[in-house]
Amino acid sequence: MSLLFHGGDLQTASIIYGRNPDDWLDLSTGINQYSYPIPPIAAAAWQRLPYLNPQLTDAAAGYYGQHHCLASSGSQPIIELLPAVLPKLGSQKPTWLPDIGYQEHKKAWSNDASIQTYDGLSSLNATQQINAALEQGKLGHLIIINPNNPTAERFGIDQLYQWSQRLAAHNGYVVIDEAFIDTHPIASVLTQRLADNMVVLRSVGKFFGLAGMRLGFTFAEAPILDQLSIKIGPWSVNGPAQMVAIAALEDEQWQAQMRQQLTTEQPLQLALWHKLMADKGATLAANHELFRSFVMPTELAHHLHQSAAKNGILLRPVDINSSTSLLRFGNIDLNQSDARKRCQTWLQQEFQ
Numbered sequence: 001m002s003l004l005f006h007g008g009d010l011q012t013a014s015i016i017y018g019r020n021p022d023d024w025l026d027l028s029t030g031i032n033q034y035s036y037p038i039p040p041i042a043a044a045a046w047q048r049l050p051y052l053n054p055q056l057t058d059a060a061a062g063y064y065g066q067h068h069c070l071a072s073s074g075s076q077p078i079i080e081l082l083p084a085v086l087p088k089l090g091s092q093k094p095t096w097l098p099d100i101g102y103q104e105h106k107k108a109w110s111n112d113a114s115i116q117t118y119d120g121l122s123s124l125n126a127t128q129q130i131n132a133a134l135e136q137g138k139l140g141h142l143i144i145i146n147p148n149n150p151t152a153e154r155f156g157i158d159q160l161y162q163w164s165q166r167l168a169a170h171n172g173y174v175v176i177d178e179a180f181i182d183t184h185p186i187a188s189v190l191t192q193r194l195a196d197n198m199v200v201l202r203s204v205g206k207f208f209g210l211a212g213m214r215l216g217f218t219f220a221e222a223p224i225l226d227q228l229s230i231k232i233g234p235w236s237v238n239g240p241a242q243m244v245a246i247a248a249l250e251d252e253q254w255q256a257q258m259r260q261q262l263t264t265e266q267p268l269q270l271a272l273w274h275k276l277m278a279d280k281g282a283t284l285a286a287n288h289e290l291f292r293s294f295v296m297p298t299e300l301a302h303h304l305h306q307s308a309a310k311n312g313i314l315l316r317p318v319d320i321n322s323s324t325s326l327l328r329f330g331n332i333d334l335n336q337s338d339a340r341k342r343c344q345t346w347l348q349q350e351f352q
Contacts, residue, residue: 007316007328008211017309025342027330028316030149030180030291034258034333035209036248045239053242059249060217064202065190070225071237075179075201075216078228079104082199083112085227086141087171093140096133098126098153100320101145102177109143120145121285121295121320123153134166142167145177146187150293150318150328152180152286157189164195175199179216182207183259183289196221206290207258208248213241262289262331269331272343276351277327280304285326293318293328301325304350311346 007028014021052071060069072078083095091114097105100120109115116133119125133139142163147154164174178200181188189200200219205211215237218228229236237245248254266289273292274284282296296304298319304327305317316328332339 007314007330010314013309013314019312023312025313025332025339027332028314028328029211029330030206030288030328031211031330032207032209032258032262032290033331034261036244036251036254038244039247041240041243045243048239050235050237050239050242052237053239053246055246056237056242056249059246063249064188064217064219067190067194067200067219068222068225070218070220070228071242072216072218072228072232073236073238073241074205074214075177075203075218076104077232077236078201078216078218079177080108081228081231082175083109085224085231086173086175086199089140089170089172093138093170093172095141095143096130096139097143098145098148098151100151100318100326101148102179105143105145105175105177109141120148120153121151123155126153127155127159130163134163139167139172140170141173141175143175143177145179147180147288149180149288150286150291150316150326152288152291152293154187157187157192160189160198161192161195164197168195168197171197173197173199175201177201179203179206180288180290183262190219194219194221199224204245204248210244210248213244214238215241215245259289265289265331265334268334269329272332273329276347279351282327286328291328291330293326295320295324295326298323298325301327307350308346311349312342313346 008026010021010024010026056071094114094116095109096116096118098120099117118129144155160174160176167174174197176189178188202217204215218225270287270292277294280300282294285295286293301317305315308315318326320326332343
């Protein structure tokens, strides 16, 4: 039985496991379970063509900083377009990206250029590998997922700027996917002036819990954004999404309270799984505010994934190699007794 490629695919999971799509506890994503409350949406947002609302641009500047930016229907279309937009550097200077991480980056670049991978489980090893490739002149563009999903590895701002300076000499770019950085916004490169050869991707879906809204922002120099804008075409963000995003990005009180809540709950979310995973021989690999991941033998990861699915709990397995895999657990809503009960029932069954 093939495993799901993306988290959150409840329709496919329902077909595989014979369960109603509404009868799942979905822990397969890192999407915040406490979604931003949807404000009333004016009728005009549904009735008019969704030209970019200047209020959205202002709200984005207030939240992310004063940078050139492009709004789009999530980060995914931008990820797919970047290989065609950034300079072609030839096979002698491949694009480097993490071996473990959001796989749409690898898929996009594999279709358009030669690629190499660095260690997605260790930022220390990755730094050494990237530096070695730079010294040897064998690195073209550099893709960073910061923090990485599903390993939560993160590079410092100074390191990212050092790499951008070195890559600038041969027209290479650093693409930084910051989809999960909102819980620690001070760690974002957007806190500083962006280098001309940096492209930064941000998502409204993860921290704000609004993945279905499909809204993301790209930050880069104006010529790159102009090319992307032409390719995605007009009306790239629907009207209701713009209205909700304006409210969410401007709501500093909700943002501060949510960061505090997620930080407070982080050890509680981990405690649900840590001891029992350790008893199975799994090792904690990531403990982000929105997810935690454990490394274990592939056979065990696949077993736990399917065992949980049969109990209506969807997890996200990621194969590292033929013998080792990673299993990611998203947050549950700790206020819902049904969610806790379903987890406890499965754990009692699995670990008795």
